[in-house]
Amino acid sequence: MDYDKLATVMRRTALEAGAKIMEIYNSDDFEVKTKSDESPVTEADEAADALISAALKAAFPDTLIVTEEQADSHSQQADTFLIVDPLDGTKEFVKRRGEFTVNIAYVENGTPTRGVVYAPAKDRLFYTLADGSSVEESGDLALETVGETTPINVSTPDNSALTIVASKSHRDQATEDYINQYATKESISAGSSLKFCLVATGEADFYPRLGRTMEWDTAAGHAVVLGAGGQVLRFDDHTPLTYGKPIYENPFFIVTAPGVELKEA
Template sequence: MNYSELTRVMRRLALEAGDKIMDIYNSDDFEVKVKSDASPVTEADEAADALISAGLRAAFPDVALVTEEQADSHDVDARTFLIVDPLDGTKEFINRRGDFTVNIALVEDGVPTRGVVYAPAKQRMFYTDGTGMSLEELGPFSHDAVGETKPIRVSEPNNDALMVVASKSHRDQATDEYIGKYAVRDMTSAGSSLKFCLVATGEADLYPRVGRTMEWDTAAGHAVLAGAGGRVVRFDDHSALAYGKPGFANPFFIAYAPGVVLKEA
């Protein structure tokens, strides 16, 4: 795999998909359908998925592709694969809250090694470069030329005063009870994979997720966080969160800056 070429392609496809998403987001109305798992899907999800899938298959025809919106791709059994959530945070999109992202990642031997997370409504873009280090690109963005970038790095947390980020749409009592085990300086809420990116930039120290997620929800953010020095572990035993699991469902997990002293579940 040519990682520099992968970064270029993922970045461009994320921007192009973001343009399609924002055209629909800014329209007067859009259709919302319900999938078999009762989750919502919009024409923006479908348009972004078609664009990204076609682009990845053209650029990397020999690499398996898993994408949320194509059920037949969920039968993929490969150690190396590309994985896509074309619009993570559909509820945020529907409610016009802006906290939604385009997510594209590469998984190798169970580990997300490269990824891009683009939040088109917030004009924030995070990705791993050819070496696997994570950057934030500062807008305005051009499809053809990379603009100003800055390296990102996790915080050096003070365990007596942690900054915690939690889900905006999926916050529950179990999450609050776990957060209550820590000395928390402040909390913020964010939707979609932006939570991983806030830990990656040092804007937060800890992101616990006590709720259902799928690998396409987390892989790109996980890659960005890892490239910034962060970690993602299972909630139950603090082992590394692995990818390529049958069905692609995740266990509960914790994303954090390594200086955080994790509490038991």
């Protein structure tokens, strides 16, 4: 893989998809449908998926693309593949809370090594460079001109005063019980894959997820966390979370800065 080309295409494609999503988000009304698993899908999900799929296929015609909105891709497997969630946080989108993201990642032999997470309503863009390190870009976020990029790094945690981030839409009693085992300075909520990025930037020390997720929900954020020096571990045995699993379904997991003294599941 040409990592320079990959970084350029993923960044540009995420920005283009974000612009399309915001057109629909800022309209007076948009269609919301319900998928077979009872989750919502909007015309923004579908428009962004079409845009991203076309761009990735044109740039990387020989690479498998797995995307949430194309069910036929969920039965395909490869050692290396691109994986896409065109609009992560659809519930946040529908409620117009702004905490939704575009996620594009490249997985190699079970590990997401490159990725981009773009939160268009928040004007926050996180991605891995060609060398795998992670940055946040600020400024106008123009397609053709890369703005100021700042290297991001996970925190050096203080186990007597941890900052924990958890899901805004999926925070349940099991999650609360687990979090309560830790000495916390602050517990914050966020939507979509922004939670990964808050760990990557050091704004939070760790993020536990005790609930069903799919690999397209997590791969881009996972890549950004790895490029910032963090870890994404299985909840049950604290081994690295891997990708390319059957139907692309994840077990429970923990996103963490090294040094957090993790409690037993």
